[in-house]
Amino acid sequence: MKRRDLLKAALAIPLLPRLLSGGVVAVARAAAAMPARFRSRVRPGDPMWPSAASWEQLRHDVGGRLLKLESPFAGCGPVPASAACNEALKHLDNPFYLGDQPALTQTSGWVDAWTSQPSAYAVAAESTADVVAAVNFAREHHLRLVVKGGGHSYQGTSDAPDSLLVWTRHMRDIRLHDAFTGQGCAGTQAPQPAVSIGAGAMWIDAYDAVTTRGGRYVQGGGCTTVGVAGLVQSGGFGSFSKRYGTAAAGLIEAEIVTADGQVLVANACTNPDLFWGIKGGGGGSLGVVTRLTLRTRELPEFFGAVSGSIKAASDVAYRALIARLIGFYQEALFNPHWGEQISFGSDNTVHINMVFQGLVQPQAEQVWAPLLDWVRARKEYSLVKPVQAQALPARHMWDAEFFRQHAPGVQVGDDRPGAPRNHVLWAGDQGQVGWFIHGYKSAWLPASLLQKERQARLVDALFACTRHWGVGFHFNKGLAGASAAEIAAARDTATNPQVLDAFALAIIAGDGPPAFPGMPGPKPDLARARDRAAAMGKAIDALRHAEPGAGSYVSESDYFERDWQHAFWGTNYPRLAAVKRKYDPAGLFFVHHGVGSEAWSADGFSRREDA
Structure with a gap:
């Protein structure tokens, strides 16, 4: 039997009860409405959408933690606005508030690409068992599944309308280890200091536990409100990456729920292919990571x-x-x-x-x-x-109390009553809270451009770039100049190998104020946003004259990247695709420009017949 016929047969099994009970006409109409080359997941209102009883069973299975979602801005109609709307507007510049709302994301959208829209339902997971229940439910009912921890995705991968959201925000346990050895690695892997972190934790939680209170260092993100799990799965650069490598390279072990609802441990000795894949292969494509264990280091x-x-x-x-x-x-x-x-x-x-x-x-x-x-x-x-x-x-x-005393204004805290005192972000990152992206481009610049005979080429391209738009050289997001040990560790991840020889990641970006659907006030000036995006396009084109084949960092990249497989993963993509086929052959996990997403429509609801 051909693979596509096998998949057709598998999809047909859940239809039998409905066919036998008289639903054949409705199902036939739904099938007729589908383009011939696609197969669709179900949406609210479709004949196959789960019944109220099915949703209630899921609610029971997850201990009541099933939420029906609506954006707080949905109540922002004519004056007076709803209490939820007023509360959301009050905290629009607070990333901790946005992260605590399952219906919102840290980015409000991207012109002509996506806008922040809530899932139909969310499982507010507090345990791995909750995640398993959600994954099984989505698979059995052919639902679009979305995973969100920190909700920082610029690409809109942490929300999707008409979907079921696995929301890991409440899975924030952190445990320090003096000597950790991965499961199945006894005798082959030396014990080492480490920290185990739940998938919903933010980096400020990790830094507070490991550095402020523990006196050690863990390689993580520069923005403190970014989720730990998402950053590690995307590669993960921090301010000191040239000293400590990438977050993905520091991963020792992970617990992950795969598409078949199994809970797997992945490390260098157990499921090593999956372990490699989640080290930089992008979040939300291979499974739901529920726990990570990362090495810790001595502090300078x-x-x-x-x-x-x-x-x-x-x-x-x-x-x-x-x-x-x-x-x-x-x-x-x-x-x-x-x-x-x-x-x-x-x-x-x-x-x-x-x-x-x-x-x-x-x-x-x-x-x-x-x-x-x-x-x-x-x-x-x-x-x-x-x-x-x-x-x-x-x-x-990352000691909030120290900064309050010695450098007020450098950090900004969660201003809600009763908020944890350690929940702070760098003031310079506040401009990203709720932002509406106009354009975002990035390119890894190889160290060869720093050679004396090539510097003039780089300078010319950089100057030409700035005639259209400003550009930042993020030197911590390229590993050239790091130690041989850190480069070797990063080589054993799925991140684009170009990062190993890049001295910097060039970033060209522009944005506007928050523009969540339903917000009162002026709407985004789309014509201006498009003009700005065009200028950014000219800027990156000018910069690429210095290195035409430069790849891009998956978490900080162009939504409209055409050659995304090569740009994000380079020569690692075929191996990543093989891991995807092994652990998620039916494509339950989908994110925009994620591994295997070429088999699906842009919204992730319809699978190509030839895929």
Whole structure:
């Protein structure tokens, strides 16, 4: 029997009771309405949509934690607005509030791509058993399934209308280990310090437990409200990736619910193919991760930052400044001590927002002194914001109480009554809360561009790029310059191998204020958003003249990327696709431009007959 015939037969089995009970006419009409080359999942109102009794059984199976979802903005009609609407508008700039709403996402949408719309129902999972029940229900009833932890996906992969949501927000247990060995690895894997984290935890939860209270380091994300599970599955860069590698490379073990409802442990010794796949293969494509165990590391004595802004008086001076900065980076910063970014604006201004580890403040100041001497010696440049270095004891890096006392305003807390005191985000990340994306492009830049004979090519492309839009070079999102051990560990992940030889990830992005459907007030200016997106497209095209084959980071990339398989995973994609076929042959798990998504329609509801 051909594979497609086998799948047809499997899909037909649940139809038999309805056919025998007189539902044949309705089913036939539904089938006739389907394009010939697709097979569809069911939506509300379809004949096959689960009955009220079926939903009630699921509610019973998950201990009452089945929620029927509606956006709080659905009540934002004519004045007076509903209490839910007013509450949502009050906390629109609070990512902790947005994360606590199963009907909302941290991004409100992307022009001409998607808008944040709630699932029909959500299982507010508190245990792996809840996740199993939701997965089995979705499979048995042919539902579109969505998984959300932090809800930060720029691509809209953590929501979908007419779907069933597995919401892991409440699975936040964290446990530190002095000596952890993966299941089945005794005798082959040395015990090591580690932390086990529930799938719903945010990185601020992890940092608070591991660093502030535990005195160790775990490689995670820079934005504190990002979900741990999603970041690890997408690769996972933090501010200090050139020192500690990627979050995916630090994964020791995971518990994952697969499409058949089985609970599997995945590590280097048990289900190693699945383990490799979730290390950078993208969240939501291979199963529902419910727990992760990550290695922890010794803390350096200090973490620190260097920030400031330099403006050039002319285009000629700006190009010269770009050239000097590229050379300076290659000479002084291209090593494991330094991370984060330098942004090159279209207004001939450079913004420096770098971090360091393994140095004390005077050492960091000494590193930057030659560049600042060069700038001060030339009248065509001005320090719009002084370039200054600051350091702090590493244990206080994510210590909310420390920042409240010593640096108020650097962090922003959850302003709701009774909110955990440690729930803070960096003030610089608040602009992303609820944002409506106009465009987002990224490209890994190989270290070969830093060679003396190629720097001019990079400088020309970078200057040309800024004539259309500003660009940030995120040096912590490329592993070139890291230690051989960290590069080797990242090589054993599914992330695009280009990251191993990239000195930076270039990011070009633009956005507008929150635009959740139903919100009162002015709607997004779509014409302006499209013009801005077009300018960003010209900018990335100009930058790619320096490296036409540059890939892109799956979590920070263009929604409209055409060659996404190669861009996101490069030569790893065939192996990832094989893992997908093994553990999810029917394609229960779907996300936009995720592994295996080419077999489905853009909304994930209809499967191609030839897939």
